[in-house]
Amino acid sequence: MLLGKIVGTLVSNRKDPKLEGMKLMVVQQIDLDCQDTGKYVIAVDAVGAGIQEVILYATGSSARQTVLTENKPVDAVVMAIVDEWEVDGVFRYQKYPESQ
Amino acid sequence: MLLGKIVGTLVSNRKDPKLEGMKLMVVQQIDLDCQDTGKYVIAVDAVGAGIQEVILYATGSSARQTVLTENKPVDAVVMAIVDEWEVDGVFRYQKYPESQ
């Protein structure tokens, strides 16, 4: 999975019937330092993520393994909202930074 | 999924029998600002997209999840025509810009 930030939404009225009702999110890929990598993906939201939230997304056939996306023609899904991660023992991202 | 623009069509008379009757579109990949990324893909059209339309396409096994492409040897499908998307609250693309 890769890290991303939800930066917007996409609207499509004419689409494959299987996509009906799915929320399509504009996701900017980010690196381990939360920096924009310059890549994006349009992903189905399976976890109710909001704008500006840092998330994890899966691609390929794995994107069809949520209840929402099963057998659907989607190749990217937001499957987790990220709380925090650390690299070499130091937090690189914390959704709710602890007071110090 | 990634964003693309339909820029043309491709004709093939000798092809795998399973592809009979499918419309093959030349798709230029675009970025979140509608700029050509320099990459392309030849994709099956599952939604009746027209030339110059901005679309969403899925790749890999997910491209075989539309009714049209099931069990077919295709690895890219146009599965949505895009109306609009926004990034950080600002429209980057609108098919039908509102009058102001």
Next chain:
Amino acid sequence: MLLGKIVGTLVSNRKDPKLEGMKLMVVQQIDLDCQDTGKYVIAVDAVGAGIQEVILYATGSSARQTVLTENKPVDAVVMAIVDEWEVDGVFRYQKYPESQ
């Protein structure tokens, strides 16, 4: 799918039994202007393509969706011989250019 040109053949006598009898083609990837992109792939030929022919190939699990390649350990298949394509209304490739 991506565009390619058949530039040669590959011979392998010791291979997975499932590959017996398959023709392995050396395919140069080309862009929308028929220019070599510098990338290649070794693909199974499912349509009887000949040397120098411009073709379409599919990769990943989709490469196993032809009758020939079903359940075989191949990740690239030539599934169409290309007659022509156009971009913005202008032919970029024509196998049989019309006399003018």
Next chain:
Amino acid sequence: MLLGKIVGTLVSNRKDPKLEGMKLMVVQQIDLDCQDTGKYVIAVDAVGAGIQEVILYATGSSARQTVLTENKPVDAVVMAIVDEWEVDGVFRYQKYPESQ
């Protein structure tokens, strides 16, 4: 499969239900000389790998072939802890270097 080093962990409380109980690891991709390639992946740990361990990870649908990840929306899995590898007869990495 590609080589990686476990450099940290990721916490997510709101995620697809199928991910419950899985340990998400921050993996830096490394090359054959153990050097960081600058790429990363967030992968499910299927073998109990620890921080700083050198591992092997699989991506795509293959990431769902461990007992732990079957039918889960994950596209990367740590499936082996690496003891050593050699290139051209010379060890490039040894977890437990032999005394000389």
Next chain:
Amino acid sequence: MLLGKIVGTLVSNRKDPKLEGMKLMVVQQIDLDCQDTGKYVIAVDAVGAGIQEVILYATGSSARQTVLTENKPVDAVVMAIVDEWEVDGVFRYQKYPESQ
């Protein structure tokens, strides 16, 4: 499929049980001129390839289509040992060059 050269082996004692008994090879990707591309992959050997042999490998779900790798968490398999290939009528590689 892509071309590679077997340059070494990898040892892992703690791995997913499904990988028991599989031989993991260090494969350098090569181009059509047999030159190292700088990329590598760790692949399961399904054909008994030896060090320095030029081989063909398949990736993704196709890597699980050999008898050896079925339903295993592996995303790359060596499925053919290459004897020769030609480009534009000229051999670029011959395992057993003909005497002239």
